[in-house]
Amino acid sequence: MNKAQLIQAVAKTTGNRAQAADAVEAALDAIVRAVAAGEVVSVTGFGSLTPRVRPARTARNPQTGEPVEVAERRVVKFRPGVRFQDLVAGRRSMPESGNCIQKDRPKTHKVARP
Numbered sequence: 001m002n003k004a005q006l007i008q009a010v011a012k013t014t015g016n017r018a019q020a021a022d023a024v025e026a027a028l029d030a031i032v033r034a035v036a037a038g039e040v041v042s043v044t045g046f047g048s049l050t051p052r053v054r055p056a057r058t059a060r061n062p063q064t065g066e067p068v069e070v071a072e073r074r075v076v077k078f079r080p081g082v083r084f085q086d087l088v089a090g091r092r093s094m095p096e097s098g099n100c101i102q103k104d105r106p107k108t109h110k111v112a113r114p
Contacts, residue, residue, distance in 0.1 A: 003028075035076055047080040 001009070003024065011020035034041050035049050042048040056072040086092035087100060094100055 043081070045081050045083045047078055047084055050077045050079065051075075052077050 007017065007021045007024050010024055011017040014020050014023070031041050031049065035051050038051050040048060040050045052075050054073050054075055057070050059068050059070050060066065061068050080088075083092065083100075087094055
């Protein structure tokens with residue numbers, strides 16, 4: 001799925017392609033800006049995007065075997081949420097309709113008060 005297809009899928013839910021395009025663009029922009037600023041972005045049920053620093057290292061050129069210095073660099077690590085992993089692995093069935101990463105009904109915990 002590319003960005004245009006994502007906008008089309010969101011438009012099916014919202015009913016308006018222009019609003020869907022604005023929403024997708026705004027969400028992606030906010031995510032990119034936050035991660036670039038060094039923040040962790042977590043979307044419950046979907047996953048987390050975490051900025052990481054890969055330290056400088058010595059690698060090898062696979063063609064010549066010569067050592068090559070690789071500079072330190074910033075990368076983004078994606079860690080999928082448990083619900084997302086379960087859906088992809090087939091451990092959880094995809095719902096017919098509705099939000100597939102939405103949590104099940106919340107559990108209510110009664111707190112005993114003295």
